[in-house]
Amino acid sequence: MPAVSLHGITKRFPGVVANDGVEFEAAEGEVHALLGENGAGKSTLSNILTGLYRPDEGTVELYGERVEFDSPRDALDAGICMVHQHFRLVPPFTVAENVILGDHRGEGGRFLVNPRHIERRVAELGERYRIAVDPRARVWQLSLGEQQRVEILKALYREAKILILDEPTAVLTPQEAESLFVTLRAMADEGRTVIFISHKLHEVTAVADRVTVLRGGKTVATVGTADATPQSLASLMVGREVDVATRVPREMTIGDAVLELEGVGATGDRGAEALHDVSLTVRSGEIVAVAGVAGNGQRELAETITGMRPTTTGRIVVGGKALKGGDSREAIHAGIAHVPEDRLHTGVAPSLSIASNTVLKSYRGTHIARGPMLRLGAIKERALHLISSYDVRTSGPNVPARQLSGGNLQKVVLGREFSGEPRVLIAASPTRGLDVSAIETVHRYIREGATGGMGIILISEDLDEILALADRIVVMYEGRIVGELDAETATKDAMGLLMAGVTEPVA
Amino acid sequence: MIRVERRLEQPRWLSLAVPIGSLVVAFVAMTIVLLVTGHDPFTTFRRLFDSAFLGSAELNATFVSATPLLFTGLCAAVAFRMQLFNIGGEGQLYVGAIFAAAAALLVSGVPTVVAIPVMIAMGALGGALFALIPAVLRAFFKTNEIIVSLMLNYVAALVLNYLIFDSLSYWRDTSSPEAKVFPQGKTLPDAASWPLSHIGGLELPFGLLLGLVIAGVVWVLYSRTRFGFEVQVIGDSPRAASYAGMRTRRKILAVMALSGAIAGIGGASQDGDVRHLLDARGLSAAGYGYAGIVVAALARYNPFAVALVAFLLGGIQNAGYTLQGADFPSGLVGVMQGLILFCALGGELLIRHRIRFERRRPAESVA
Amino acid sequence: MSKSKVALVAALTAVVATASLVVTAVGSAKQHDVFKAAWIYVGPHNDGGWSQAHDEGRLAVVKALGSKVETTYKENVPEGPQVSQVIDSLVKDGNKIIFATSFGYQDAVLAAAKKYPTVDFEMATGYKTATNMADYYGAGEDAIYLSGMAAGAATKSGVVGYVVPFAIPEVIRHTNAFALGVQATHPGATVKIVWTNSWFSPATEKKAAQSLKAAGADVIGQNVDSPSAGQYSESAGLPWVGYDSDAQKFAPKQWLTGAVYNWGVYYIPRVKAAMAGTWKTGSYYGSLSDGFTKLAPFGPLVSSATKAAIATKLAALKAGTFDEFAGPLYDQAGKLRVPAGKKLSLGDLMAIDWLVKGVQGSPKG
Structure with a gap:
């Protein structure tokens, strides 16, 4: 008898059928991956399972009993917990306080709580599943990986039988991801059911027992990972054969240096040093990848080069001219394009239309503005041009940017950034959260940019992506560049060691 | 469920x-409330409409009530659009009224066509300068503009009181018999009286027309100009604005100044349209600035909707005075x-x- | 969103307009043939002070004239552009005599008097008149002097607090009368004043009373309209002298007395005259003699000796053999302002801008 079984689940939104007769089953003691492109219906399905949505048609059964959830609380009471991609934690609270928050049945439902008791229990659970976190630490003090552990502890504390994780490895180092997989395995071995949503095919094959692939709101297949390869899963997801981030030979004409960093330093948001003496040269036609575990200064590096963050030491030279720094308008005029890490809140103004976002940087130019007035006709024209030439799937230029899927949003950002004919492109995690076909498109544009003569810095935590795209690889650790590798010969192991700060060859 | x-x-x-x-x-x-409290709903509703929107005299009174709400509503809407919560419309209106009254008194003797623009300009200047205090603190020291602008309302109210009640200021009337019995501002010269436009039986205060023009200007500014584009982006996502190379600080100063200037012109309109002197007690009792926040919120910051909501609220407010009476408590x-x-x-x-x-x-x- | 908002508001407006047209077309109530009189109050009709005293006067009219008169009032009417509109609606409702009870209404009332020549207007505490606009007020200072005597008898420390609204001649006159009354029963006592810059502001009045207690006052008096200083005094155990209306219920233990106005004394004959068509303009200044001003009933703390002393002065004031503003009177600086044998005239009192010796606080507010 399966732990979870969904039959004929259909959920319609205006104009969209998000789930169309989805079939899904996960057994007790199983790690079951849910795979699909963005928009394939994974989120809708997990929202139905966690009680956020009600299906229009179809049934949900837990351990053979039919259930209907009126609210997320019903799902929680039935033992279903979800670890979201964006954590639902209260930063000023301690780990223990976060764990009992909203737990209306146990300790958290009492008027007076016994913090010692909770702390002890949280510590015990942490030990047992090898996800120990200091129960008295405040959540804001924790790294993203530790915060994820708190989310999992929350589920364990509530004795969840079914745990859903949405893209859990997006914020983790390869080593952290490995240890998460061990934890998930241990939970499954105790008879829990772990549902694992991911885009990373090699992870899916590594950790899951079975995989259910969704495409266009329908179940395509459920296969055992023993019989699957990343390539076979990818073709199930997109419905055709794709190359999964493999190296594509590229005609390279490396030219002069377009971007030079000379001993650049910068401080982070909390005032601590985030970049230390970073020197780096990028030449025309070259893709330089910056690898590293999130939080080692990559974001600050991108922001410093693009003028969003002032330099404290050193200088940035673009095309032979030094920038004064700390001024994104200056950087834009110098020809630095930027695909930011947070594409939804930095790359675009999410509530504004696609058209407005198309001219987010060029609205000052004479094509777009006449004196203080905007030429709305010209803006619309430019947006339509971008939509057609970058194949943005949308009903029109007046659609708010936030309604676009991740891939289409990234096309808008790329299209806009390329339209200024930049010399330098800083692309920070340009494919994070995108589906396979969108990743392919983004990679194509980045390669074309380099072929066209741009100097490109690719900041990514996805080592497959780096290996597929980069000509040179530098690794950042604690705000410094700790090593440089030739992309032709680099291995993931070598990068992993540098990313972990190990610069001496291991004996 | x-x-x-x-x-x-x-x-x-x-x-x-x-x-x-x-x-x-x-x-x-x-109807239920009225029946329970023993009133005739039908008569009550008739009086409610009669006294707000029907009949030229009632409409004229509604126009007078709507005018300050239009200004303070626009003041709030202009700033709130950029997620800049200027709660200081109240104080900015006072300061605008103080500046405009001073201007009117200073230029006494000039014709109306000169006096009115000077009053408008000075009212706008006063409101803008006062709004720049929270703006500068916000832009350069990241101080919360809500708290600063709110607190400055009290400062402005105290200054207003001081000028009329506690000092022999330039604005205070010290000679007329009225002022001997009760302190009040100097009556402004006749040239500083803003004209009424007559359309049929309707009398439109000059301030109302001015406010409608400003609403139109704000609409164009926010939907058709580079300035408005930047305001929209900053309001929606400050990080995207910084990413796009927008000068957020300058925009904070400009938007707050604009917001304050509109409230300040509202103060000038109170001097010129209605009170014809610096009416310390009247202005501080009215609470136009705070009502303006409600107007802006109901209008969802759209300038034309602000005009309509101001008109509706002005009418409802006026109807309230007509409805109440010995048998109809003001609480009801x-x-x-x-x-x-x-x-x-x-x-x-x-x-x-x-x-x-x-x-x-x-x-x-x-x- | 903004477009749909405009549509929403436009639709709302349209609906209001249509609905009101329908309503108007259907109903049109008949006017009654009773005589209608109206009052305009600056505060709530039950403010426990000024407006309440006027409303008691209105009720006295109702009691005296019964069903021959229909009265109404508008409360919380701010001194601003709303006044004209309130008057318009009162006239439209058929009111033939309108009593405006706050000084700030004066210009609006004068304008209305010109606009509606067939309506009689009465302006409390005003001084402007027209053929259909009269003024009325009274010598509150005489009763206030008597209430000051009660305060003076109650103070042990010799410091009495007095909460005052605006630094205007009326209030300065009242403050002087109060201080002279205090000194009559407690020679050498001082009266500390705190200005609130408002006629009716319960929160500020309470704070003023608190600060007076902190400054050493052991009795609180007031010239403001709300009973909140009294409620504070009751809780702080300080004897209290009220003003405007009998407010003993707000401070049953600590209530001494208070100067109160009996507006009905004026309102009844004026409404009667208006009904009979014999109403004439004028400037009324009521007194203790005609019952317009009087002292409210004493509270439990007032001794029989004090009561007797007050009764003696009351008789003398009524008989005209005593005037609290007779010389010698010294100002705060100790300068002789009124020599022995002279007294302040009504004109002097209406323009007085100095405080008598023993008052601590500025006459400028």
């Missing part, structure tokens, strides 16, 4: 059906005004959300 869900699409018919529906609900609720008037506003806001919610009524099924036993 009742669930409120966000609407993904907003059908067109709703924007007509919901306001009508919410008014019907408001009237049903008011407040209840009715509250019901109308409540239903208007509730309707707004219904346009963006939908309510689903579902029978709660017994949760089948869950393992």
Whole structure:
């Protein structure tokens, strides 16, 4: 008898059928991956399972009993917990306080709580599943990986039988991801059911027992990972054969240096040093990848080069001219394009239309503005041009940017950034959260940019992506560049060691 | 079981059906309240409409009440659009009134065509300067503009009181017999009286027309210009604005100055249209600045909607005075005004959300 | 969103307009043939002070004239552009005599008097008149002097607090009368004043009373309209002298007395005259003699000796053999302002801008 079984689940939104007769089953003691492109219906399905949505048609059964959830609380009471991609934690609270928050049945439902008791229990659970976190630490003090552990502890504390994780490895180092997989395995071995949503095919094959692939709101297949390869899963997801981030030979004409960093330093948001003496040269036609575990200064590096963050030491030279720094308008005029890490809140103004976002940087130019007035006709024209030439799937230029899927949003950002004919492109995690076909498109544009003569810095935590795209690889650790590798010969192991700060060859 | 869900699409018919529906609900609720308290709903409603929107005298009074709300509503809307919460419209209006009254007194002897523009300019300057205090603190020291602008309202009220009651200031009348009995501002010269435009039996205060023009200017500014584009981006996502190379600090200063200037012109309009002296007590009792925040919120920061909401609220406010009496306590008037506003806001919610009524099924036993 | 909002508001407006047209077309109530009189109050009709005293006067009219008169009032009417509009609606409702009870209404009332020549207007505490606009007020200072005597008898420390609204001649006159009354029963006592810059502001009045207690006052008096200083005094155990209306219920233990106005004394004959068509303009200044001003009933703390002393002065004031503003009177600086044998005239009192010796606080507010 399966732990979870969904039959004929259909959920319609205006104009969209998000789930169309989805079939899904996960057994007790199983790690079951849910795979699909963005928009394939994974989120809708997990929202139905966690009680956020009600299906229009179809049934949900837990351990053979039919259930209907009126609210997320019903799902929680039935033992279903979800670890979201964006954590639902209260930063000023301690780990223990976060764990009992909203737990209306146990300790958290009492008027007076016994913090010692909770702390002890949280510590015990942490030990047992090898996800120990200091129960008295405040959540804001924790790294993203530790915060994820708190989310999992929350589920364990509530004795969840079914745990859903949405893209859990997006914020983790390869080593952290490995240890998460061990934890998930241990939970499954105790008879829990772990549902694992991911885009990373090699992870899916590594950790899951079975995989259910969704495409266009329908179940395509459920296969055992023993019989699957990343390539076979990818073709199930997109419905055709794709190359999964493999190296594509590229005609390279490396030219002069377009971007030079000379001993650049910068401080982070909390005032601590985030970049230390970073020197780096990028030449025309070259893709330089910056690898590293999130939080080692990559974001600050991108922001410093693009003028969003002032330099404290050193200088940035673009095309032979030094920038004064700390001024994104200056950087834009110098020809630095930027695909930011947070594409939804930095790359675009999410509530504004696609058209407005198309001219987010060029609205000052004479094509777009006449004196203080905007030429709305010209803006619309430019947006339509971008939509057609970058194949943005949308009903029109007046659609708010936030309604676009991740891939289409990234096309808008790329299209806009390329339209200024930049010399330098800083692309920070340009494919994070995108589906396979969108990743392919983004990679194509980045390669074309380099072929066209741009100097490109690719900041990514996805080592497959780096290996597929980069000509040179530098690794950042604690705000410094700790090593440089030739992309032709680099291995993931070598990068992993540098990313972990190990610069001496291991004996 | 009742669930409120966000609407993904907003059908067109709703924007007509919901306001009508919410008014019907408001009237049903008011009817119940009136019947319970022993009043005749029919007569009451007739008086309510008569006294707000019917008849030229009533409409004229509504115009007078709506004018300051139009200015303070625009003041709030202009700033709130950029997520800049200027709560200081009240104080900026006072300072505008102080500056405009000083201007009118200083240029006494000049013709009206000179006096009015000078009053408008000085009112705008006063309001803008006063709004720049929270703006500078916000832009350069990241101080919360809500608290600073709110506190400055009290400062402005005290300054206003000081000028008329506690000092022999330039604004205070020390010679007229009225002023001997009760302190008051110097009466402004006749040239500083803003004209009324007559359309049929209607008298439109000059300030109202000016406010409508400003609403139009604000609309163009915010939807058709580079300035407005930057304001929209900053309001929606400050990080995107910084990413796009926008000068956020300058925009904070400019938008707050604009917001304060509009409130300041509202103060000038009070001097010129209505009071014809610096009316310390009258202005501070009226609370136009705070009402303006309600107007802006109801209008969802759209300048033309601000004009309509100001007109509606002005009318409802006036109707309140007519309704109340020995047998109709002012508290009951407040209840009715509250019901109308409540239903208007509730309707707004219904346009963006939908309510689903579902029978709660017994949760089948869950393992 | 903004477009749909405009549509919403436009639709709302349209609906209001249509509905009101329908309503108007259907109903049109008949005017009654009773005589209608109206009052305009600056505060709530039950403010426990000024407006309440006027409303008691209105009720006295109702009691005296019964069903021959229909009265109404508008409360919380700010001194601003709303006044004209309130008057318009009162006239439209058929009111033939309108009593405006706050000084700030004066210009609006004068304008209305010109606009509606067939309506009689009465302006409390005003000084402008017209053929259909009269003024009325009274010598509150005489009763205030008597209430000051009660305060003086109650103070042990010799410091009495007095909460005052605006630094205007009326209030300065009242403050002087109060201080002279205090000194009559407690020679050498001082009266500390705190200005609130408002006629009716319960929160500020309470704070003023608190600060007076902190400054050493052991009795609180007031010239403001709300009973909140009294409620504070009751809780702080300080004897209290009220003003405007009998407010003993707000401070049953600590209430001494208070100067109160009996507006009905004026309102009844004026409404009667208006009904009979014999109403004439004028400037009325009521007194203890005609019952317009009087002292409210004493509270439990007032001794029989004090009561007797007050009764003696009351008789003398009524008989005209005593005037609290007779010389010698010294100002705060100790300068002789009124020599022995002279007294302040009504004209002097209406323009007085100095405080008598023993008052601590500025006469400028």
